[in-house]
Amino acid sequence: MIFLDCDYNNGCHEDILKRFTETNDEYTGTYGFDRFSSRAKEKIREACADPLAEVFFLAGGTQTNSTVIDCMLERWQGVVAAETGHINVHEAGAVEYTGHKVFALPSEDGKISPDALGAFLQGWHSDETRDHMAEPALVYISFPTELGTLYSASELDRLYCICHSFGARLFVDGARLAYALEAEGNDIDLPFLASHCDAFYIGGTKCGALCGEAVVFPGGRAPEHFFTRIKQHGALLAKGRLVGLQFDTLFSDGLYSRIGRHADGLAVLIPSLFEKYGIGRVLTPSRTNQQFLLVRKDALEALKEEVAFEKWGPYDDEYDLCRFVTSWATKRQDIESLESVLRGI
Amino acid sequence: MIFLDCDYNNGCHEDILKRFTETNDEYTGTYGFDRFSSRAKEKIREACADPLAEVFFLAGGTQTNSTVIDCMLERWQGVVAAETGHINVHEAGAVEYTGHKVFALPSEDGKISPDALGAFLQGWHSDETRDHMAEPALVYISFPTELGTLYSASELDRLYCICHSFGARLFVDGARLAYALEAEGNDIDLPFLASHCDAFYIGGTKCGALCGEAVVFPGGRAPEHFFTRIKQHGALLAKGRLVGLQFDTLFSDGLYSRIGRHADGLAVLIPSLFEKYGIGRVLTPSRTNQQFLLVRKDALEALKEEVAFEKWGPYDDEYDLCRFVTSWATKRQDIESLESVLRGI
């Protein structure tokens, strides 16, 4: 079986496992006050070229999104997201559960267009009945998006400027950040990201860790009492070192970059294989580790027998939309095997 | 000045005021356990031809919507509404404040189309990732809608059937119900409404009362411990008689119908006046007490000097969208004066 269904099916990258073994017997402080977490924070600050950045480690993506968004908003405020945004679709209403409205903007490729955002915020702020409305005070984007697409540096810059000109802030969900940073053609690096948003997180769970996300508040602008609020959200790990150590490792010797590069490099080979054998074609082009392809319905059965992947839904009479994903655990040989399978269909 | 800006600018209908005066010195029970409330409930049950219906009196519309919706939903569930629905726009995120997602469906005339609803619910229930998603378990519609439009009996019937075939329920916001029930061409009456939804409210505040809405749960299907939950929402009136007495009056001698008929009758005269003098034209036709007209920008200034109305926003280079509203307090003479004003522009 060739596993291309998901980037969190395996344990963790071997370097991380090795560090767990080496450090297991060391005594440390709790709740994030341990030397591994400190070191990881220092490395992240350095990678972001932001010596004042505040860094916090949480366990998973939905938890991070709902905790950060809730804490960046006042209670009468809501968050703007693409209709396809993870917080709007696949988090079981976790943001609304904390009491905040999600304003969903239409999107075709998973991205929020600066123009659409500007028009929405302009409309809200010029509405004379706005005192009767939740205030869009935060904008949520994912980088890469849920469809594997990327914002360019100039798009990010424009979004950030638009946010600020309307008194809103910008939060970037980087659950798969490694794959964005290392994608061919991407022109956003960590320092640029850190200086063009108000908060973002560096995904661990989907980028080689067992669990964990690193939330970064550039320039030290973390929400007040954020530690206590993490606890209140049930998101404070007693053994904070569990995530701290993993990020310490991910940010050593370029591991985080290597993981992203490796998975992206294999993922971008996939679409041409499908096209070469007439089995599928690209819907929205992606240079990251998630590839969304329209696959011929009559080929699905045969494909499923050899390849694990996700069917996202029907597209038309001939095609279904399917997702193929690579990770640190995907091997070049998996892609070669995929070609054999496609050739044989 | 001719006041056509709103239907809650004056006190209350004179019949209500009279009853306040007559009953002021009477001793009654509290929290809705008074003879006026009992009588009003009985009259509402009768008007709905639903002897088992449970009736509760709350103070205002947003309060009623957020309390009822919250109590009809389990915590992992959300409510579907038209994009233009009051709960989605003008209630300051009150539904989300109670922890529930609002799923907004596109709408052009303020209504949810049965087809769009069916497609949305079908899509949700066939999505294999639905365990990661908030469940659309309630559908909210307003009758009349925020744009003054009406559902037909067959549309309501279809919406109700679609809801139930997907395990969802239907809640009807009747903040301006009097104006819907009495509109020309309307084929929904209270018994039909009560037998084609799971909950609805009969609006008082915007239909002649000082305050108050009557929530009806047909067939006695009120949420468990609803009394306690009203209290928990801060919505329990100590002197429940305040609202009870008003509905007792509104449902005596056909007053509620008379108020609706009176306001509708005057409202529908307005569009033709604007057209007659070339000052404006209809965007979405309405037979209820709210008329939305495209008014010539060059006529606005002159109009504003004599008429109170609401500008809802820009439409195009030539027109702005404006709202004109009548109520029990509007007089035939107001419409005649409006004609004079329009003639003179």
Added chain:
Amino acid sequence: MIFLDCDYNNGCHEDILKRFTETNDEYTGTYGFDRFSSRAKEKIREACADPLAEVFFLAGGTQTNSTVIDCMLERWQGVVAAETGHINVHEAGAVEYTGHKVFALPSEDGKISPDALGAFLQGWHSDETRDHMAEPALVYISFPTELGTLYSASELDRLYCICHSFGARLFVDGARLAYALEAEGNDIDLPFLASHCDAFYIGGTKCGALCGEAVVFPGGRAPEHFFTRIKQHGALLAKGRLVGLQFDTLFSDGLYSRIGRHADGLAVLIPSLFEKYGIGRVLTPSRTNQQFLLVRKDALEALKEEVAFEKWGPYDDEYDLCRFVTSWATKRQDIESLESVLRGI
């Protein structure tokens, strides 16, 4: 029947009814932007000798408590109350429903003792694990308390100082404020109250109005976006004039004081009557309109036939704890009749 069970069983004070009648046909703005509300606010500011005070009108007590407390707290903060405090017992968990902890302090007479408060806050702030704890950032007291008792000016001053020395704020629930202000021996007036707390409300519902409470933020320190948050809580009245007009009336010609004085004057006669005839005795002395008496169990049946009152619970083998309440609607003759009844038992 002599009604001494509650102070909100009747309609409203006749002066208020008269004003409703006189003003019913007047056109006004909505949502509190009406001339009656403006005038009432002005009068309240004057009565408080606080020209900068911000005043808001809400419909009822629980609503006011939960809205104000929620808005004065950040999300990681909680409110301190006497164990017997209304928010801790009889509001169906409305404060917790908004996400905030209620810290309950033991109390014998319904009051929080400054010493107990100081010790509690001192303990919290010196606890090294406080980052794992909700922060007591607001103190709630009721004046008069749920047991009819009163704080003295010096006690209020001490509580206020203690709050501020620990970074907390003080909120005073004045649901029955009229009865406190006019009680014999009371040394707190509105200006003193306004300058010794961060927020308080002037009760209307239990002091002669049909509904309504006036929230006062001395010195203009209302929570940010409080108008929108009132709406979000479902507490914004469309016809704000309903409450505005009532407070306009209550603060004209000393009506609010007269109502308090009248009810207190009659209430304080009650205990001695019970003692005189050996039917009951005082538990906690009260000079306000609520009298808590231990009534002989063997007298209860006979008493109930002629007098409406509330049994609060068993006390010992011989006595039950009962509450007797007066209001603007109580007549001197009611007390005389009570004496006849007691004499006859």
Added chain:
Amino acid sequence: MIFLDCDYNNGCHEDILKRFTETNDEYTGTYGFDRFSSRAKEKIREACADPLAEVFFLAGGTQTNSTVIDCMLERWQGVVAAETGHINVHEAGAVEYTGHKVFALPSEDGKISPDALGAFLQGWHSDETRDHMAEPALVYISFPTELGTLYSASELDRLYCICHSFGARLFVDGARLAYALEAEGNDIDLPFLASHCDAFYIGGTKCGALCGEAVVFPGGRAPEHFFTRIKQHGALLAKGRLVGLQFDTLFSDGLYSRIGRHADGLAVLIPSLFEKYGIGRVLTPSRTNQQFLLVRKDALEALKEEVAFEKWGPYDDEYDLCRFVTSWATKRQDIESLESVLRGI
């Protein structure tokens, strides 16, 4: 340095680490649908002698408490806990954050007495105003308690019966369950526990795991849609195997019992050492891994130089209350070293 400050300062038990290494490259399903989680659940069901039990894995204690309690309660309900209960003190108001009241009962030794619970519930249910009150529908106890003390089987049985006779349910926080189960004199085992409560969790984080708690709903009575609600709480781990594998290991070869026995065996040696050298004495006796001692103030400085422990607060002029904790990582030699230190003071 001798570390007796906490039971979650180190990595994880070596058996767990070994299994991480062995299984790291295995491909599995996500979100708990993996073979390790399945196996762990099976083993837990067996250990509980409850084949229908439903088991869920969460990451940490506060998260587990707030998620389970929220999901076991309807919105108008609250949870009863000892004043000293973790949810009432050290979880940053996480339960209230989900909207539920915590009713705190006085406690001297960390336990809720059956009599006090019965009286409280009896009082609530006989209160005629209970429709205005949050309903105590769940009782939270910790086993062992925050003070290291234990309920006996007969006490647990009584609490469970009292709960059920008042329509309430019982939830047991077993963050340190291993240390309770293995304590000398304890007469509660897993099957007894599972048949005498409605939900409990088996603590991992404080009992040798890197993270993770196993929630057990005996008899298959998990809350509806609990999976979705875990997600909504931000508590669903993408790599569910992370916790599944750890519990699979903890419940293999009696590891969980061994960990408990080891730590308890060392902990109970501590008090007599302090007494032997006149440095401290027991306040509340404990047979579990947490020992609370009154330590002579004049000995604290010297002690701190050699031993890590927690000062819990002042006790009197002579003593401070201190906590000493053992874990799987504590060695017999640590206790011997402690004796040397005490001898030398």
